[in-house]
Amino acid sequence: MNSPTPMTVVERERKFDLDADQPVPRLDGVGPVAAQREPVETTLHATYFDTPGYRLARARTTLRRRTGGGDEGWHLKRPVADEAREEVHLPLDSGTDTVPEGLRELVESVLGGEELAPVVHLKTVRRSHDLVNAEGAVLATLTDDQVSGETAGDVLHLDGWRELEVELAPSADPALLGTLGDALVAAGARPGHWPSKLRRLLGDRVPSDEEAPGRRSNAGDVVVAYLRGQLAAVREHDLGVRRDDEDSVHQLRVAMRRMRSALTVFRHVLDRAATRGVSAELKWAAGELSPARDTEVLHAYLAERLAGLPAEALVGDAAARLDAHFEQQATEARARAREALKGGRYAALIGSLEQLLAEPPLTARAAEPAKAELGRAIERAHRKLSRAVERLGELEPGPDLDAGLHEVRKKAKRARYGAEAVEPVAGKGLRRWQQSVKAVQRTLGGHHDSVVAREVLRDLGGTPGAFSYGVLYDRELGRAAALHQRFTEQWREVSPP
DSSP states (O other): OOOOOOEEEEEEEEEEEEEEESSOOTTTTTOOOOEEEOOEEEEEOOOOOEEEEEEHHHHTTEEEEEESSSSOOEEEEEEEEEEEEEEEOOOOGGGGOOHHHHHHHHHHHTTTOOOOEEEEEEEEEEEEEEEEEEOOEEEEEEEEEEEEEETEEEEEEEETTTEEEEEEEEEEESSHHHHHHHHHHHHTTTSSSSSSSHHHHHHSSSSOOOOOOOOTTTTHHHHHHHHHHHHHHHHHHHHHHHTTTTTTHHHHHHHHHHHHHHHHHTTTBBTHHHHHHHHHHHHHHHHOOOHHHHHHHHHHHHHHHHHOOGGOOOOHHHHHHHHHHHHHHHHHHHHHHHHHSSSHHHHHHHHHHHHHHSSOOOOOOSSBHHHHHHHHHHHHHHHHHHHHHHHGGGGGHHHHHHHHHHHHHHHHHHHHHHHHHGGGOHHHHHHHHHHHHHHHHHHHHHHHHHHHHHHHHHHHHGGGHHHHHHHHHHHHHHHHHHHEEEEHOOOTTTOOO
């Protein structure tokens, strides 16, 4: 029997507190709201699942099984943007006390090998008011919730816990949320302190977010904060890869490369001996993702270049054969990426990253002022990049020069990612350098794409449409030469940071 396919929606909402004796504010006439309909009362029972250490809650993710109301079922929620959360649904019969495998897999990177179990039960008596426009279409829903709950077996009598929530309809203008929120505050409601009912009930059992580093932070604080942000990005895009979301493989690979670059560039802040192993595993994981991303990019690149040929250079079904060449590769590469994320080696990597950030192996230099210490690290990265550029003069045109240019590109990317970590304490000079290096990296990225494209065109040379591929190969030779020249000119403009 096939498992049901999860349904995904994006919800936009705000929460407010309201004193027990206050009436529900009226929003008739606010913005496009023509009427606030009479309330519909429902009783909701929700069981929330998490690990003993509340790993999901700490990752701002909730997983529940809820009965009652029009959307009863299993719900997995995570933030995707300001005031927006992505919600994945499965029907109630997907499981009772056991989380459906389809949802558990989506949060695997957060669990750290721990088991999910019920941690909280909430009962909510909800009175829902639809807010409609002049044509009667629902723009948003205002709910008045009376909540009680229990956690870890201890009943909590939360007298006076009353919560208002306004949620936009999917088709509503996102700006309406601010308009309605302002009107609720003007009517006596207070912006909610807690992002969810679960977090309110758990309180300080879940640690609050780390304070963002500032200009007076030390080097260790800045580097660790950057790595924490990238680990959060890994978890976010890990979920996208498992669901085959567009661009998720690319974003996940970038987050891993940023972490690895930081561990290398700031090796005087985080003990390199302690981070070398996790850095190697990040390289492995990014490598498992690379075929999926590289195939996608190369296919799009060659398809666009082929479409740009004059009609007389297009022979037979050259475009269709190009598509066929990549389609099977892309399917296999995406499957490889998903399998890597399901394996024990990847789970161990996530656990190692969590341990690294829980107890960062800071050196004595980590206590130094961030701007000075991290600035020296970027200067070292620039010198390594400069030496790689100098070595290009020793290489003959052809494969060796192509490989040398690719090495420069990798060092430019590493240096640029390192500079991203320093942004909270950086001055304008570093930002100008970062933009210059980014331009160099992009030019060399185009050069590398051209080199790899020629390899594919050679492979296609013996198939129908070979003439078109040959014409394109010749054009790629010219394009690579032009990009090499552009890089040379751009590098002259790159000054040390």
